[in-house]
Amino acid sequence: MDRPLVKHAHAQCHVLLKVEGADTEFDVGGRRVALTDESAVLINAWEHHSYVHRAGQPPTIILALYIEPIWLSAFRGNWEASAGPGFFPHPGGAITPQIRRQVGETAEAMVQDPGDAATHERLIGRLMVSIIERLALWREVQPSLRARATAMRAPDRRIARAQALMRADPARIPSMEWLARESGVSRAHFFRLFEAETGISPRVYLNTQRVERAVQAVANDTRSFTDISADLGFSVPAHFSRFFHDHAGSSPSTFRDVSALRDSG
Known part of the structure; x- marks a missing residue:
């Protein structure tokens, strides 16, 4: 690092x-x-x-x-x-x-x-x-x-809907404001509810979904980074490369090279 x-x-x-x-x-x-x-x-x-x-x-x-x-x-x-x-x-x-x-x-x-x-x-x-x-x-x-109480409590349906939207296709989430509207609450209340329910912010949760897909695509796909970047909702490949490095600790090209060495065995 x-x-x-x-x-x-x-x-x-x-x-x-x-x-x-x-x-x-x-x-x-x-x-x-x-x-x-x-x-x-x-x-x-x-x-x-x-x-x-x-x-x-x-x-x-x-x-x-x-x-x-x-x-x-x-x-x-x-x-x-x-x-x-x-x-x-x-x-x-x-x-x-x-x-x-x-x-x-x-x-x-x-x-x-x-x-x-x-x-x-x-x-x-x-x-x-x-x-x-x-x-x-x-x-x-x-x-x-506490863990048992949390497990027994029904999840907040508004937050569950937001999580489902982010898991389904994180690239199609245009903004936190849009996500809050889709969940039926104000932006400020949405952030409070989400953190109370999950322990992390909705932005961190969304980025987690994006980076998981990015890692899978970089490691397992043969597509260009430009195509992967577009599929994940990045406007230009440079933004994708920066996002990947900031979350995964290496550039997409280095990550793909190491994954290829692993798979060659």
């Missing part, structure tokens, strides 16, 4: 681990969290975060793991709870020498043989088991009272 990332969120929990380079920081839910050789950054699903880059700071190589709950549940059934809030009780935590070694082994394997997906998955699985057993609340099988 050699430049900031904007505030964003993901549907999956994820873990950030330093491979080499300078120590650095992330903002997780409004809290500064250090990323060092001895500590990891832990981000729950739908928790907003951003990369804090200081001008002149040397780059940092980061192993970023975005973890699907269903994949995790294959290790332990209740690890599917990673899809909800509070799976990681703190946004950062100290890692053991064993975890540090596993980070190095995983990163080295991914660089040495980018196409060996089976080995990568085995190493990532081993690493995630070590991290979750140390730093997550996985032993708490029963959800908290």
